Amino acid sequence: MRIDLGLSMPRLVERLRLGVTDGSVERWEKNLNRIGEPRRTPITCTRQEPVNEPTTKAHMVAVGTGSDPGNYDRLWSLAEVLTAMDQGRTFYAQGEIPGNIAGVEKYLCPSCTRMHIRSSPDAAAGNNLDNIRRCLSR
Numbered sequence: 001m002r003i004d005l006g007l008s009m010p011r012l013v014e015r016l017r018l019g020v021t022d023g024s025v026e027r028w029e030k031n032l033n034r035i036g037e038p039r040r041t042p043i044t045c046t047r048q049e050p051v052n053e054p055t056t057k058a059h060m061v062a063v064g065t066g067s068d069p070g071n072y073d074r075l076w077s078l079a080e081v082l083t084a085m086d087q088g089r090t091f092y093a094q095g096e097i098p099g100n101i102a103g104v105e106k107y108l109c110p111s112c113t114r115m116h117i118r119s120s121p122d123a124a125a126g127n128n129l130d131n132i133r134r135c136l137s138r
């Protein structure tokens with residue numbers, strides 16, 4: 001069950017030590033089960049440019065996806081994300097707290113008149129695309 005979720009035992013133990021209760025891990029599992037569809041892809045980190053601008057001005061240029069909230073398995077360019085969305089894949093922002101997720105939507109930026117992505121309006125601070133961690137270089 002836990003292996004299916006891609007959550008390694010050391011990582012789980014670490015979370016439990018951090019004070020995440022069994023109850024919230026269970027809720028997280030239920031949330032993931034309810035999502036159910038493999039084509040819902042968790043975004044665990046982002047890259048925005050220009051990097052020195054506040055996130056309200058910068059654009060999402062790449063996102064990382066994976067099963068581990070603190071890391072990424074694959075780095076997607078913005079164009080790849082937009083294409084995948086057009087093909088029916090949905091993305092959601094995965095905050096560092098298990099179960100803390102929010103939808104991701106496309107939008108036409110009025111300044112540069114190009115398509116970009118952002119968190120859906122119901123996102124909370126912890127699962128907002130602007131607030132999840134930056135993708136590190138490899």
Ligand SMILES: [Zn+2]
Pocket residue numbers: 059109110111112113114
């Ligand atoms: Zn723009």
